[in-house]
Amino acid sequence: MKNTNSRKLGLEVIGEVPWGTHLCSFYDSINDYFDIIKPYFKTGLENNEFCLWVIPKDLEQEKAFEILQTAIPNLDYYQRKRQIEILSHSECYLNKGRFDGDAVITNLRKMLDKALSAGFDGLRGEGDLSWLGTNRWRAFKDYEFELGNTMFNKKFLTVCSYPLKKIGAKEIIDVIENHQYALIKRNEKWIYAKSFIDMVDKLLEIQSHIKGENIELIKQGAAKDTFFNISSHEIKTPLTSIKGYTQMLIKEQLGTINEQQKKALEILKRNTDFLEHLTNNYLSLAQLQAGTMKFMVEKIPIKSLIKDTMDIICPLADSKKIKIDVRLTEGLPPLNIDADKIKQVLINIIGNAIKFSPEGALININVKKKNEYILFEIQDYGLGIPKNEHEKIFEMFFQSESIRNKNIKGTGLGLPISKTIVEAYGGQIWVDSKIGKGSTFSFTLPINLVKEIKINLVK
Numbered sequence: 301m302k303n304t305n306s307r308k309l310g311l312e313v314i315g316e317v318p319w320g321t322h323l324c325s326f327y328d329s330i331n332d333y334f335d336i337i338k339p340y341f342k343t344g345l346e347n348n349e350f351c352l353w354v355i356p357k358d359l360e361q362e363k364a365f366e367i368l369q370t371a372i373p374n375l376d377y378y379q380r381k382r383q384i385e386i387l388s389h390s391e392c393y394l395n396k397g398r399f400d401g402d403a404v405i406t407n408l409r410k411m412l413d414k415a416l417s418a419g420f421d422g423l424r425g426e427g428d429l430s431w432l433g434t435n436r437w438r439a440f441k442d443y444e445f446e447l448g449n450t451m452f453n454k455k456f457l458t459v460c461s462y463p464l465k466k467i468g469a470k471e472i473i474d475v476i477e478n479h480q481y482a483l484i485k486r487n488e489k490w491i492y493a494k495s496f497i498d499m500v501d502k503l504l505e506i507q508s509h510i511k512g513e514n515i516e517l518i519k520q521g522a523a524k525d526t527f528f529n530i531s532s533h534e535i536k537t538p539l540t541s542i543k544g545y546t547q548m549l550i551k552e553q554l555g556t557i558n559e560q561q562k563k564a565l566e567i568l569k570r571n572t573d574f575l576e577h578l579t580n581n582y583l584s585l586a587q588l589q590a591g592t593m594k595f596m597v598e599k600i601p602i603k604s605l606i607k608d609t610m611d612i613i614c615p616l617a618d619s620k621k622i623k624i625d626v627r628l629t630e631g632l633p634p635l636n637i638d639a640d641k642i643k644q645v646l647i648n649i650i651g652n653a654i655k656f657s658p659e660g661a662l663i664n665i666n667v668k669k670k671n672e673y674i675l676f677e678i679q680d681y682g683l684g685i686p687k688n689e690h691e692k693i694f695e696m697f698f699q700s701e702s703i704r705n706k707n708i709k710g711t712g713l714g715l716p717i718s719k720t721i722v723e724a725y726g727g728q729i730w731v732d733s734k735i736g737k738g739s740t741f742s743f744t745l746p747i748n749l750v751k752e753i754k755i756n757l758v759k
């Protein structure tokens with residue numbers, strides 16, 4: 301059966317996309333711009349879609365029509381059928397010279413309804429942003445975000461085209477954040493990047509879907525086939541390569557870069573680290589649920605465990621000017637653990653401490669021997685957690701009421717996964733916290749190898 305949700309884009313670089321896809325393209329010259337426009341609209345018109353084209357600021361409507369006609373000789377016919385509308389930027393985006401994102405979205409919704417009731421399959425749009433100046437950047441970024449939400453699940457496709465000459469590295473990242481695909485021409489070939497944020501969104505989407513509808517199924521272990529089939533290889537291999545190349549670019553191993561490029565790459569690196577951390581938690585959950593998580597046991601010196609963790613976490617702390625003070629008792633014995641798993645626990649806890657602390661705060665990490673165990677303590681002076689939630693925060697998908705309105709990102713996976721890992725190695729994990737004063741997360745790991753690794757996934 302034909303999948304009616306999937307549409308041909310008409311572009312060589314991306315074949316089909318589902319309705320609701322929000323793309324962006326970065327172009328250098330007007331020829332590059334038309335590289336996308338011509339096949340994009342040709343395919344839309346041939347596939348019974350209503351086409352809305354918001355043309356570049358410096359292009360007259362008549363001229364735009366003529367250029368498009370070179371690729372679509374019967375463009376007149378489609379125009380008579382009222383299947384294509386060509387607007388100037390001010391007709392589409394401005395109202396008496398003012399940009400009002402909500403009004404634009406309302407208009408687009410109306411256009412979509414009209415297109416559907418006229419018998420078209422949906423709306424295919426393209427908007428050129430050569431008119432957009434820095435003064436309207438914020439408002440437009442919010443509009444792009446809302447547009448993505450509005451289009452979701454609707455018979456709507458759109459490409460937002462940004463001229464590279466008018467935007468800098470920061471703006472490029474803003475744009476990529478709000479689109480599912482970013483098209484760019486490199487060495488005479490169009491390539492696309494599927495944005496990192498999209499990957500995060502996809503994961504969050506899967507999570508919230510599961511949270512809302514399938515939570516019972518998860519408890520029964522029956523959702524394995526959907527969510528848990530994500531292959532770690534498919535996600536981690538590209539991430540590792542992105543990280544590796546970003547690092548090489550920052551270190552100027554591939555040529556010199558300027559300050560602005562360096563800043564953009566550092567943001568990219570932080571986002572990739574965050575995504576990797578998130579992915580690790582999702583994959584751990586998948587493997588724990590499917591019973592395929594491997595717990596290796598190796599003798600690991602605590603010093604190197606902490607150093608490796610710090611290498612990952614310090615850029616995140618630096619971005620909030622947070623100081624981390626590590627105290628390690630001398631002469632601690634090595635641990636019999638899987639270093640990657642315990643690093644994941646530490647990153648989850650220290651990452652939270654950073655996330656819930658104000659800028660410039662201090663975080664203390666203490667590692668010492670306590671009886672037959674090594675005790676790790678991570679203390680922050682951040683938001684704190686109300687007493688009635690001290691146990692709940694270790695439950696799957698739990699997020700405190702107190703942070704819901706604070707626009708703090710999270711998944712509610714870090715602590716339950718950490719608890720499952722620590723307990724599998726025969727340790728314990730707990731929190732001591734006062735609202736407004738801060739929190740201390742502690743966990744223990746036995747010095748002697750546990751006889752049997754028991755996995756009890758926290759529910």
Ligand code: ADP
Pocket residue numbers: 648652653656680682683684685693698699700701703709710711712713714715716739
């Ligand atoms: P999340 O991805 O939401 O941080 P976690 O499982 O790591 O998921 O944490 C669950 C919840 O516990 C958080 O949403 C937050 O409410 C609370 N929490 C965890 N660590 C801290 C902390 N250091 N300070 C304040 N609250 C915290």
